[in-house]
Every structure is written in C-alpha cells, then in structure tokens.
Amino acid sequence: MTLLDAVRFNDAGLVPAIAQEAESGRVLMMAWMNAEAINQTIATGFAHYYSRSRRQQWQKGESSGHVQRVRAIHLDCDGDTILLTIDQTGPACHTNRQSCFYRRLEGDGWVTIEEPVA
C-alpha cells in the first residue's frame, strides 16, 4: 500500500486539486494532478500540477515565480479530489489576480470582483 492507492484518478490518470491559501482561507485555483505531480509536490513541498493542454507535469510558478508552498494535503471521502493548503507567493492567477475565481454571478451575468495587480 502506498499513499497513491487511496487516490482515485480519472480515466486520464488525473485528479482535481484545489489550492486554498492557508492564511486567508481563500480558494485560489483548481488544477489537475497526475501521480507524478503528487509525488513531486510531496518530495519538494511545492505544488506541482499536470497541464492538460501542454500534456506535462509542471511546478506552479516555475516561470512566474508565483510558487505555492504546501502546508497540508487533504483527500476527500471518495478519494477523487485533493485539497492543498498553501502559502502563495504573488498572485495565483495567470491574469495577475490573487485568485482565479475573480468573477461573481450578479443577476444574469458575471462581474469582475478583483482587478489584476499592477
């Protein structure tokens, strides 16, 4: 038995991972992990994901410097979703916002609730 045995990867060998900022409690992003990304996250202490578009594993912030130091890794009841508690360096979103969830539904449309940092 290894820790990966408890993880239920989908048919593509991936599992969704939610990144939540430890200090603020804010949900910053959701991305995908394969087994190697999980192993690298554990080995390095920094969040690694799998890019479905680029078809490769990557360390969050490897080019931007906006890395995520991982404080804790949680698994849900049926093993098919991971929750990372992290310390985020810089903005988490590629749009330069702290969180990727910067749009909120109001009435019948989405409004931007957070502007990019300069």
Next chain:
Amino acid sequence: MTLLDAVRFNDAGLVPAIAQEAESGRVLMMAWMNAEAINQTIATGFAHYYSRSRRQQWQKGESSGHVQRVRAIHLDCDGDTILLTIDQTGPACHTNRQSCFYRRLEGDGWVTIEEPVA
C-alpha cells in the same frame, strides 16, 4: 449571450464545483454540475449538482436535509471551475463529517482528522 456561455463544460457537459462554507471558509466538498444544475441552483438558491454515478441532477441534501444555501457563485479565469460560497445545514459529507476533506497526508499515509458527528 447567457451566463452559461462563459462556462466551459467538459466533454461530458459537466463542470467541477467547489463548495466553501461562508462563515468558516472551510472547503466542504467538490462535486459536478451540468447546465441544468447551475440553472436550478440559481433559480432556487440551493446547491444542485449532477451525479455521475446516478446520471441525474440532484439537490444537495434532498434526502438527508443537509442542504446548501448559496450566497455567491464564482467562476474561474478559464471558466472551467465554479466556486460556491454556501451556508451548510448539517454535515456536508455523506460520512456525517462537516467536510469531505477529512483525511490529511502525514508521512506516507492518510490520517483521519475529523470524526463523524453522532
């Protein structure tokens, strides 16, 4: 243009939805929504999801009473993940725990960090 145009559903017509408790900031669960679940959530103010195993849309808590009143609906930068800010009645997890993320990685295994309520 409708609000659903901004949502990027996967090939199965689904989008992952994270439920975060408004008051505590705790991430309680992740489930899937189809277009109808989103519309029903908006129309009723209570979280609806799509069950991949039962292949039908359902209201969270419709049998258990553990409903989720929705305070806000957020969409991420690329439109493929939803974040619900909710008020949870009772435990969110079918195991009778507040959160589905009740396992935490310690060393090389998962430990239970939250017991079911009586």
